[in-house]
Amino acid sequence: MVEAVQIGLGGILQGCTYALLALGFSLVFRVTGVINLAQGGFCILGALLAHSFQAEFGWPILLAAAGGIAVTAMVAAVLGALVFVPGLSRVAHGNMLMLTAGLLALLTGAILLIWGSQPYALPPFSGDQPAVLFGITLPTQGFWIIGSMVSIVLALWWLLHKTNIGRALRACSENPAAAALMGISVPGMTLLSFILAAMIGATAGIVIAPITSLQFDTGSLFSIMGFIAVAIGGVGSFPGAVAGGLLLGLANQFATAYVSSLFSSALSVGLLLAILIWRPSGLFNVGKTRRQDVREEARVQKGLIRIARQAAWIWGGLGLVLAFTLPLWLPGGSLLSSLNITGILFIALIGLNILSGYAGQVSLGQAGFMAIGGYTAGWLAVQYNVAPILGVLAGTLISLICAVILALITMRLRGLYLALATLAFGLMIDSLAVGLDDITGGPSGLTGIPSFSIGGLDFSSPLRMYYLILGIILVSLFLMAGALRSDFGRALQAIRTDQTAAAALGINVPMYKLAAFAISAVFASLAGSLYAFDFNYLSPEMVGTTRSFELVTMMVIGGEGILLGPLLGSGLLTMLPTMFEALSVYKTFANGALLAFFFLYLPEGMFGGLVRAFRVIKNRVGHRPKRSLLHEGRV
Amino acid sequence: MMQNTQAVLLEVKNLTKNFGGLQAINDVSFVVPEGKLIALIGPNGAGKTTVFNVISNLFPASSGDVLLAGKSLVGLSPVQIASLGLIRTFQSARVFPGMTVLENVMVGRHRMMRSNLFDQMFWLPRNRRAEADIYARAGALLDIVGLQQFRDSHAIDLPMGAQKMLEVIRAVVACPKILLLDEPAAGLNDAETADLAGLLRAICDSGITIMLVEHNMPLVMGIADEVLVMETGRLIMSGKPHIVQRDPRVIAAYLGMEG
Ligand SMILES: Nc1ncnc2c1ncn2[C@@H]1O[C@H](COP(=O)(O)OP(=O)(O)O)[C@@H](O)[C@H]1O
């Protein structure tokens, strides 16, 4: 009994942190309709800043805490003003989630650069001596945690309901157009909500830091836990955020205590799914409905990239020759290996691009399917000597089943949830990859995976692997190009921008989303298997959530919605760190920064940029420029 | 009654829709005979769009029934309703961004496509024939409405009038039994409106039944076989265009709208 109470208290403390994160999510969501995944990053940033102020500058802990919150607010102000707020008017709504994932990567990468990868903890604010009440010990830090949650809830309530700023914030969330007419600066209020949410996040990180150690990549876990909390409670509802946070914290602690810490995140995801099936809008209904028959305001779309058939043949031919002869020109060794990785990741990206670039569904858990494919094939080969090709098929089958289950559960819900379910799924696979060490070899990875082989033919040298990968890519491109240039591709693109209008034409929206999701899982799984056979080794971080984010970045900077586009992104982000070793620590940071930059300034990606540049040159050099409606008809 | 001599394609019975306390449509009944062009007119906010939304089941009716060729549409999803041959357009032109004008027309053919994903992935002749067929149909329709020269432009770069036309032919290429058009002439200039009138009449003469929501009285009076008039959620009268036009209640409703 005492034990249960003890665990319950732990759950409440953890729950307070989640509740604070969830409050931040709800605040930003109310004003902008966007789930801001950077939230967890601010948490870690605040805590580590406070740690530095305290440990290195010798500031007293409370001053260090205040300093941490203040500096986090400044960072949030800069990121908000330069990325988040401009993004709201330039980036398609569905992509905002990816943009905030980019911000999270940027923060994570910056933290890694500044503080390294080791864990940090703050000293308890009121000493180490725990309070003992009725035989139950409670760390004094617990009072700080509960106290800060209660005071933030009260402060937020006061701000929103008793001040002019609060009235302006609420006006923005209820009707931005009317708010603007009333002279309220909507971008200003958006920025304010973003900064306030970051400060709440920083507070959460700082008060929890004495009882949990934090490191650079804890941020994504915090983001997802905060999101799960807010989704359980009802996105946009403040009481819901608190209730959801506490519920999740309790569930998590009891699961850790009585089941296993390995499965606590899996159970959290399970709790979320159960609640969403039972009550799709969460425990607390926000009760805001939108007219469905009126189109969402069409955000500025990226330009249209279509390549003429003749040009496609010529360039395709040249590309093919280049691809086949490339190994001959390379100085050898490491370049060829990283070319192979480029190709393997491109296979995963073909799938992701169909899901996101064509069908407009965001997935932040693609590496989860890579992990399933890689570990299944690797483990079967290591443990049972199963032929690689059968291992690949087995992995694909499992991925397919997971994808279909995940999609069926989330598909009926609003679009946002599929994206977040994929992130949660990825994190769940992460924890299983570490936890199921009989199969995966745990954190140190699965070793001794053989090279790929079919019958007697083995692909142990990088050169052979290169041609194997090239072959697989060519077949995949052939198949996908066939589907995408036909009815399937058109249906996906219609769904991408206007599901209501697509359904009115008889396009079965859920079925096409499911198909796109299944295809993306198959490609990711295949890529994961190849990855394992190529390295003869697989470790959790090779196919972890960071990898999922990296895939998204590669797709966006390469050119989403263009079949070949992501190849450029994959090439750039894989080859650069190989060629310049020193760059590799900047990788996560660069991923985030590049993602934000491309979303804001070059949404059609490198591929689209190249096509456009080429057109301009061609028009300058030769033929009379063709005047079209594009130049005349625009108002 | 004259309708008895013709097959009824669409029948709406005692349809009611409440939004919270607001009664957007109130006990509306009418029939659309096969092969006719029926117009639904009424001032803004009369509930015309809501009638379309309920028929296509974008949201369910509060009560009442809708029958398409004798089969009830209640409880069917928008996709199922579309596959039965009821295709609608939207008041705000909803062309698909990110696709060319030609692709926008071709996507309309979706419900008639018989080639499956397998055929498409393997570039099988069956799919290539189907694609060639849509390509030809779409091209022909673009010719008719004079958008051929913009076929490879980004659809949302077209002027509003052209987008409206595009939406109409995208619906036509789906081979509907009945076409529900929500204010297709909004945003069109006079010349374009005249073109649209010709197009609608031609579509109807080709055997596609049309139900048209429209504000533009000359357009309606010129082409409709019968006119239904709504005001604040109720159907206030119906009849031949020239009769409806002279009815004092209609004139009052429209004057009310102007004022
Ligand atoms: N989804 C909705 N939610 C709430 N009210 C609605 C909705 N759709 C329509 N209405 C209301 O129903 C009434 C009829 O609207 P509508 O059918 O759009 O009129 P019309 O198309 O004749 O101009 C209006 O008062 C409108 O505000």
Ligand SMILES: [Mg+2]
């Ligand atoms: Mg209307």
